[in-house]
Amino acid sequence: MSRAREKYDSDEKVDINLSPMIDCIFILLIFFIVTTVFVEESGIEVNKPQAASTQALDKNSILIAISADDRVYYGGEEIGVSGVRPRIQRILTTEESGVIIQADSGTSHGAFARVYGEAKAAGAKNIHFATKQ
Structure with missing residues (x-):
């Protein structure tokens, strides 16, 4: 057992590989970008009439x-x-x-x-x- 313990107690540097975590983050980022709803404008500027009352509507209309x-x-x-x-x-x-x-x-x-x-x-x-x- 002392030989096994000597193996791990040596001055070897242990590195943590972060590339799988970065890959997962990029996959999540791509997923959220693709599933985001984008508002599509009508394309022209119109002079809207006034109204007595207004109501906010859904963004994906x-x-x-x-x-x-x-x-x-x-x-x-x-x-x-x-x-x-x-x-x-x-x-x-x-x-x-x-x-x-x-x-x-x-x-x-x-x-x-x-x-x-x-x-x-x-x-x-x-x-x-x-x-x-």
Whole structure:
């Protein structure tokens, strides 16, 4: 036994290998980055109308914007009223989220009504209208 004890009591330096721990941390970091929900903006700046009351909504909502000249945008791309339904249907197949319509204060009521109807026809259950606070 004294020989075994002499072996461990010698002046040999013992190193701890940290590379497996660093690998685990990087894997966790990649997992959290991939599963994070990113907010996708509508792509244009709209002058929202004032409202008497406001309510904060979920961050992972679908944002549809209507400009003052009644053009419809999603993610910075003009999709038109006819592009609202397929875009929302495609998104709703992967995740359940609400729809927020950001209409400019100069938008006609008819354009808003058509976009709202397309969102409803796409199967959106929670459709909201964005206003100033």
